[in-house]
Amino acid sequence: MELRNFVFRRLIQVVVIFFIIQTALFLLFRLAPGDPVERMVDPTMTPEDADRLVAVLGLDKPLWTQYGIYLKNFFQGEFGTSFYYGQPVVDIIRDKLPNTILLFTSSVILSALVGIALGKIAAWRKGTRTDTWLTIGSLVTHTVFLPWLALLLIWIFAYRLGWFPITGMISEDVWLDPDAGLWTKALDIGHHMVLPLATLFLIHFGSSLLVMRSSMLDTLKEDYILTARAKGLTDKEVRNRHAARNAALPVVTGIGLSLAFSINGGALTETVFTWPGIGRELVFAVSHSDYPLAQAAFLLIAIVVLVANVIVDVLYAYLDPRIRY
Amino acid sequence: MESVERFDTSGMKRSHWLAHFLEGWSVFIQNPLGKAGVGLLILFGLMAAGSVIPPWIDPMYQPMTGVDPEIASSVGPSATHWLGTDFMGRDILSQLLAGARIAFMVGVSAAFMTVVLGTAIGMTAGYMGKAVDTLLMRLADIIMVMPTLLFVLMLAALFGQLNIWTIVLIIGLFRWPGVSRVIRSQTLSLKQRPFIEAARVAGASHLRIIFRHIMPNVLPLSFLYMTFRVTSAITIEAALAFLGFGDPGTVSWGMMLQWVWKTGHMFQAPYWLLPPGICISLITLSFYMLGRAMDEVLDPRLRKEEDAS
Numbered sequence: 001m002e003l004r005n006f007v008f009r010r011l012i013q014v015v016v017i018f019f020i021i022q023t024a025l026f027l028l029f030r031l032a033p034g035d036p037v038e039r040m041v042d043p044t045m046t047p048e049d050a051d052r053l054v055a056v057l058g059l060d061k062p063l064w065t066q067y068g069i070y071l072k073n074f075f076q077g078e079f080g081t082s083f084y085y086g087q088p089v090v091d092i093i094r095d096k097l098p099n100t101i102l103l104f105t106s107s108v109i110l111s112a113l114v115g116i117a118l119g120k121i122a123a124w125r126k127g128t129r130t131d132t133w134l135t136i137g138s139l140v141t142h143t144v145f146l147p148w149l150a151l152l153l154i155w156i157f158a159y160r161l162g163w164f165p166i167t168g169m170i171s172e173d174v175w176l177d178p179d180a181g182l183w184t185k186a187l188d189i190g191h192h193m194v195l196p197l198a199t200l201f202l203i204h205f206g207s208s209l210l211v212m213r214s215s216m217l218d219t220l221k222e223d224y225i226l227t228a229r230a231k232g233l234t235d236k237e238v239r240n241r242h243a244a245r246n247a248a249l250p251v252v253t254g255i256g257l258s259l260a261f262s263i264n265g266g267a268l269t270e271t272v273f274t275w276p277g278i279g280r281e282l283v284f285a286v287s288h289s290d291y292p293l294a295q296a297a298f299l300l301i302a303i304v305v306l307v308a309n310v311i312v313d314v315l316y317a318y319l320d321p322r323i324r325y
Numbered sequence: 326m327e328s329v330e331r332f333d334t335s336g337m338k339r340s341h342w343l344a345h346f347l348e349g350w351s352v353f354i355q356n357p358l359g360k361a362g363v364g365l366l367i368l369f370g371l372m373a374a375g376s377v378i379p380p381w382i383d384p385m386y387q388p389m390t391g392v393d394p395e396i397a398s399s400v401g402p403s404a405t406h407w408l409g410t411d412f413m414g415r416d417i418l419s420q421l422l423a424g425a426r427i428a429f430m431v432g433v434s435a436a437f438m439t440v441v442l443g444t445a446i447g448m449t450a451g452y453m454g455k456a457v458d459t460l461l462m463r464l465a466d467i468i469m470v471m472p473t474l475l476f477v478l479m480l481a482a483l484f485g486q487l488n489i490w491t492i493v494l495i496i497g498l499f500r501w502p503g504v505s506r507v508i509r510s511q512t513l514s515l516k517q518r519p520f521i522e523a524a525r526v527a528g529a530s531h532l533r534i535i536f537r538h539i540m541p542n543v544l545p546l547s548f549l550y551m552t553f554r555v556t557s558a559i560t561i562e563a564a565l566a567f568l569g570f571g572d573p574g575t576v577s578w579g580m581m582l583q584w585v586w587k588t589g590h591m592f593q594a595p596y597w598l599l600p601p602g603i604c605i606s607l608i609t610l611s612f613y614m615l616g617r618a619m620d621e622v623l624d625p626r627l628r629k630e631e632d633a634s
Contacts, residue, residue: 013466017466017467017470020467021467021471025479028479028480028483029483032483032484033484034483039483139610139613139614139617140606140610142613143556143606143609143610143613144606144610145560145563145564145582145602145605145606145609146560146564147564147567147582147586148582148598148601148602148605148606149602151582151585151586151591151598151602152598152602154591155591155592155595155598159592257469257503259470260469260470260471260472260473261472263472263475264472264473264474264475264561264564267472267474267475268474268564268567268568271568272586279475282475282478283478283568285482286478286479286481286482286570287568287569287570289482291482294478294479294482295479298475298476298479301472301475302470302471302472305470305472306470309470
């Protein structure tokens, strides 16, 4: 019951935050220097079509009316037409969003799990060579410049060794082959995903590892660990069942705080690997002055980050009952 | 008489402060992370300072405009170009040195802005409490979930090419929430201390309490956060430049990587691909290590734990 209340409260907060972001974006688009009509209406349109669109969006009406129309359009999934592709923005987003979610969630989960597991080991063997190397390794991979790491991985593993495709998400010949089953196709995507996933994983696991390590060191000093040992439990039981479970809580908080950072990294990774995701679409739209697409892509990314935030919070509340009261 | 006395107290204060600093420094420099971080930063500082030398030797070493008249393409290292040239025949080493200057400039100024804003907002929220606190912290929550890089991209779409100072300003405006949260909780605990109560009873104004009694106690924390913010500012600027939205008038390491990538030289010219990436990664690493080492200096509890084992 308390958990449900908690989730409900968080959801309301998130909706309010989204609303504020959306309003800020609306104001930016209307109030930035230059003609807002130019940003909403495709320059290649005929004057009649352009006039009709201006009327539909209410660009000739006061700001309040425009805002009302803007909100209504948003809830009806009406984001306008992309200048570059000439097709509805919502179709483009619908195609790209799942690809981003696939890469984003798998990288966040993988780096958290590996970070927790390795951080546990580093803390348990504090002061040994294993600990030193794990700490140095995570410091270095955590601060390496992401696009450069991506280029290096492509250069070594795709170009030199030829183990993985250089860019993209699917191979055309596999997907055009009528005999190819679902399994073959999934395997093909997986093959393309190895390098982008490795890039994001290498950048992110370090912070989880470092947080887990220091939190585990704190936990190991607690009295209940002493009790567990006194009870005669084996080292492994003390480590995994008593210490690690509690120590993992700050890691979950850390993940929640770094979600925005992860989505930045996701957009960079998608761009370098030409992974057909929404982050790459945003970068592309910005460089082609495709305003409707850029705006929708940004809002959708904001939603992804906010939803992920709620999921992390709920996970935290589930893991730590104290939060719920 | 009075002036002598004042001189004395300030002298005492200074020596006290100095002793504190020296003690901190000795702990800091014994820390392997601190040592490595300072060493690397000195190296980058020398690079930034040395960036004036190549253009002074020969105008063809101008990082942005200088072109070797005999080379118009990317060629590997040679005696005249120690790290080779880029696609237009510009010297990579001079660009790398100029990039160090930009990285320091962007990193330190953006981090300074972030920390000033974060400290001011954190202290206000913590000290005032109630509605002001709620309002400021909700604002922090909202800004915290915004992906800064992507938001700057949106601004680039709306306002066109951003110059380097605008980028610094935006990074500063967007990275304060983390700092302000920490400063706020520190202020909250300071507020309960007797000396604040004493100052209030003595009739000190709110502003005086904040600046005279609270600020000196939170500043060390602010400095700690400044080193971490330097890393994020450098990374964001580099990523922006890499995506092609940097200031076209500056040579930053991110810009150099964009040139390698966009001109399709990444597979042919490792002498061009490797140096800027190594520099960005190492400078962020060194500020990060500095921050972690400072963490141990500022938090004696952490230090003792480290010693005990």
